[in-house]
Amino acid sequence: MRNARRTNRGLFIACGVLAIWSLACSSRAPSDRARAVTVKGSDTMVILGQRFAEVYMQRHPGTVIQVTGGGSGTGIAALINGTTDIAQSSRPIKPAEAEQVKVKFGVEVIETPVALDGLAVYVHQSNPVSELSLAQLKAIYTGRITNWKDIGGPDLPIVLYSRENNSGTYVYFKEHVLENADFAPATQTLPGTAAVINAVAKDPKAIGYGGIAYGAGIKVLKIRKDEVSPAIAPTLENVLSGQYPISRQLYFYTVGKPSNPVARDFIRWVLSPEGQAVVKDVGYYPLPEETRREIARRWERDS
Amino acid sequence: MTFGDDQRRLWTDRWARRAILTLSLTAIATIVLIFIFIFREALPILTDPRIQQEASFRHFFHPMEGPDPASRYMWQPIALVPKYSLIPLILGTLKTALVALLIAAPLAIAAALYTSEFAPARIREVIKPAIELLAGIPSVVLGFFALIALATWMQQLFGFPTRLNAITAGTALALALIPIIYTVSEDALNAVPQSLREASLALGATRWQTATRVVLPAASPGIFASLVLGFGRAVGETMIVLMASGNAAITSWRFTDSVRTLAATIAAELGEVVFGSPHYHVLFFIGALLFVVTFIVNSVGVYIIHRVQRRLRGEI
Numbered sequence: 001m002r003n004a005r006r007t008n009r010g011l012f013i014a015c016g017v018l019a020i021w022s023l024a025c026s027s028r029a030p031s032d033r034a035r036a037v038t039v040k041g042s043d044t045m046v047i048l049g050q051r052f053a054e055v056y057m058q059r060h061p062g063t064v065i066q067v068t069g070g071g072s073g074t075g076i077a078a079l080i081n082g083t084t085d086i087a088q089s090s091r092p093i094k095p096a097e098a099e100q101v102k103v104k105f106g107v108e109v110i111e112t113p114v115a116l117d118g119l120a121v122y123v124h125q126s127n128p129v130s131e132l133s134l135a136q137l138k139a140i141y142t143g144r145i146t147n148w149k150d151i152g153g154p155d156l157p158i159v160l161y162s163r164e165n166n167s168g169t170y171v172y173f174k175e176h177v178l179e180n181a182d183f184a185p186a187t188q189t190l191p192g193t194a195a196v197i198n199a200v201a202k203d204p205k206a207i208g209y210g211g212i213a214y215g216a217g218i219k220v221l222k223i224r225k226d227e228v229s230p231a232i233a234p235t236l237e238n239v240l241s242g243q244y245p246i247s248r249q250l251y252f253y254t255v256g257k258p259s260n261p262v263a264r265d266f267i268r269w270v271l272s273p274e275g276q277a278v279v280k281d282v283g284y285y286p287l288p289e290e291t292r293r294e295i296a297r298r299w300e301r302d303s
Numbered sequence: 304m305t306f307g308d309d310q311r312r313l314w315t316d317r318w319a320r321r322a323i324l325t326l327s328l329t330a331i332a333t334i335v336l337i338f339i340f341i342f343r344e345a346l347p348i349l350t351d352p353r354i355q356q357e358a359s360f361r362h363f364f365h366p367m368e369g370p371d372p373a374s375r376y377m378w379q380p381i382a383l384v385p386k387y388s389l390i391p392l393i394l395g396t397l398k399t400a401l402v403a404l405l406i407a408a409p410l411a412i413a414a415a416l417y418t419s420e421f422a423p424a425r426i427r428e429v430i431k432p433a434i435e436l437l438a439g440i441p442s443v444v445l446g447f448f449a450l451i452a453l454a455t456w457m458q459q460l461f462g463f464p465t466r467l468n469a470i471t472a473g474t475a476l477a478l479a480l481i482p483i484i485y486t487v488s489e490d491a492l493n494a495v496p497q498s499l500r501e502a503s504l505a506l507g508a509t510r511w512q513t514a515t516r517v518v519l520p521a522a523s524p525g526i527f528a529s530l531v532l533g534f535g536r537a538v539g540e541t542m543i544v545l546m547a548s549g550n551a552a553i554t555s556w557r558f559t560d561s562v563r564t565l566a567a568t569i570a571a572e573l574g575e576v577v578f579g580s581p582h583y584h585v586l587f588f589i590g591a592l593l594f595v596v597t598f599i600v601n602s603v604g605v606y607i608i609h610r611v612q613r614r615l616r617g618e619i
Binding site for chain 2: 073096157183
């Protein structure tokens, strides 16, 4: 009996400790939260986001902007959970996700394109193949073409590398290149574009895809939209003019207009000519001037 | 010693006991809560008809119709028609675990036999901590090493068609298993009573004969337990296989194919998944599956170890 009572008291103490601890965790100073802006999401955009943050914080001393990766889906999930102010995403938000934001916060999610990105297709440096059509790419990644000799290369099996299915890059590639067909089961998925490049650089049989900003040490293929059109390299002019067939927009997502003034001003700055200059520095493509003005105007109106 | 001193010591003792009790209860409560959480999130697979339309046991284990045998068991959760076959994932998990055990077990058991039966004390004091130090290497470092260096060496050595495959991942995984198998086996060998060795030697057996025909059989339940615990670790290990296996969900018995394991699938996909979607619940179902498997495997291992210890103490 005495022993049982002692155990009970122990339990009470345990609960007490837990309660105090959880209180301590939940009562973060509100003023701190108002200043620090969190940006989370796409791994493709991490470097871009961090450069944005660095330059912005230099210009505006006293502001704090924290940028982390994890994947587009992770960023949007964080937006839905209310743990980030801005979600970076390399794919458009899914209707189901936008719906969750609306249900949870009662306001629409705001989509702001901040840069353009071309998706590059890479092969090993020694590979004689230098251009592919979209149809050939699709046949390769769905497993219908399995040997390099069928597309003008050496008699070697093709080893497929892809991004993990938590990446916006994966979703974009699947929708725009595979036209929603399934990847061949033998497709290897690696965490991050850097890992894909690393694998391709080490394997003469490999093909991989990812952002252009990472493209170093491997051969980037020119892409033909169809059999008759010319092969286009993913250069600035070709992406801006829309000639390069696999390019996409990179987005910021916010829950309505952020209540945090620093977050609002940060996005306004990203859409300014100065912010867009950073995009170019990092190796992505700034929004065309016309589009930039339109989006900046829309942002001002919404906020 | 005064009366007051005694009181104070009693008081300290009581409160120390309570503090420790609280801490251990918190630890147990945490595990129970995790257990409940995972199973609650996995439950809709069994109960919610809306989710069962897309993901149920039929989707997990039955082949799909199709002319191509390679695409009968597919894991493609992000697709117009999501495909949730667990067969390639289970197969991949077993393949890497098997490779890891086949590599780690002989090495670790031989090392344990050497340090407990043959090594002079000075060498033993170097080897034992060195192997146990392996356990302290973060698995992400092992995985990174396998991805960057080991995969290239092994491909050059064996000419694998794909750089990252079950053998490469299993080899890296073996590095994580060696300390577990070694430590438990070594304990089992050390627990064999000295009298057995002395009797064997007195009958004219050599040290090698004594070690392999007397000590090793006597310690075999403990060594078996070490393999069981190693298997549990191999099935649950995430980071090494995520980085070194290539993560392609291929249904084949070829060990040179790239593999995708259950644990790596959770790690790769849970970050993206739409909350509350069938895919989300499927990932928790896989988590529950892993939890149950490792729980059973570890319980069996620990049970065997306890039994052996009690038998050697003469309690059974």
